[in-house]
Amino acid sequence: MKFEFLITTDTIISILALLLAIGSALYTWNSNRxxxxxxxxxxxxxxxxxxxxxxxxxxxxxxxxxxxxxxxxxxxxxxxNKFDVVAHDNKVDLELAEAYEKENIDPLTGSMHSINPHFIGRNYSDDDFxxxxxxxxxxxxxxxxxxxxxxxxxxxxxxxxxxxxxxxxxxxxxxxxxxx
Known part of the structure; x- marks a missing residue:
């Protein structure tokens, strides 16, 4: 018995349809992943x-x-590590405020010449935490x-x-x- 394979228009269309179906299945699988x-x-x-x-x-x-x-x-x-930004800044501001007061206090009156800028509150953004x-x-x-x-x-x-x-x-x- 001899088997003969003929390439006809029907065969070409069915092979193209098979390739298209496989490609469509792969595309759907990839896009739904x-x-x-x-x-x-x-x-x-x-x-x-x-x-x-x-x-x-x-x-x-x-x-x-x-x-x-x-x-x-x-x-x-x-x-x-649970670093507390506000507590750290408060400690630094307190140290800076004390240093500022020592430098800017009037020796005769014992009062400040200006407002201590280190007592002014800080503004924080979400990026700081x-x-x-x-x-x-x-x-x-x-x-x-x-x-x-x-x-x-x-x-x-x-x-x-x-x-x-x-x-x-x-x-x-x-x-x-x-x-x-």
Whole structure:
């Protein structure tokens, strides 16, 4: 028995339809996948403390819940050192105010010539404080959240866990924490 394969118009159309169906299935799978990206990694020294900040963005087309976030260095988890910005600034202002009074007091009357500028309150913005991951965060598609920590040592890895698979069959993904 001899098998003969003829290439006809019907065969070409069916092969093209098969390729198109496979391509469509791959495109749908790729576009419906959950994904998270890490950006805007920075570290600086604020008030003598290391300040580490980064942004996580839901780059998928569906909502996602961040369940856990860990900063890691040498297989140990790094926690926020609970640096109190306001207490630090109050202590520094008090020392500066005392030095200002010693320099600007009138020796004859014992009074100040002007108002002590170090007793005037400070204005703070959200960027002055750490914004730790404390509970689950719900991210809509394309939504970003910025997290920041006062740390004693800089992390090398940021590891997140979500409620959906974001890396093949895993719900956990690790990112390098190096800032460029």
């Amino acid at each position: 959950y994904s998270v990206s890490l950006s805007d990694i920075s570290n600086e020294t604020k008030r003598g403390q290391l300040f580490f900040e980064f942004t996580l963005t839901n780059t998928s087309s569906r909502p996602l819940r961040l369940k856990k976030l860990s900063l890691i260095r040498d297989d140990s988890i790094i926690k926020d 750490s914004n730790n991951f404390t509970k689950e965060v719900f991210l809509l598609p394309s939504e970003s959240r910025t997290f920041s920590y006062f740390v004693d040592v800089l992390p090398t890895t940021i590891e997140i866990s979500t409620n959906k698979h974001i890396r093949l069959f895993k719900k956990t993904k690790s990112f390098s924490a190096k800032s460029y």
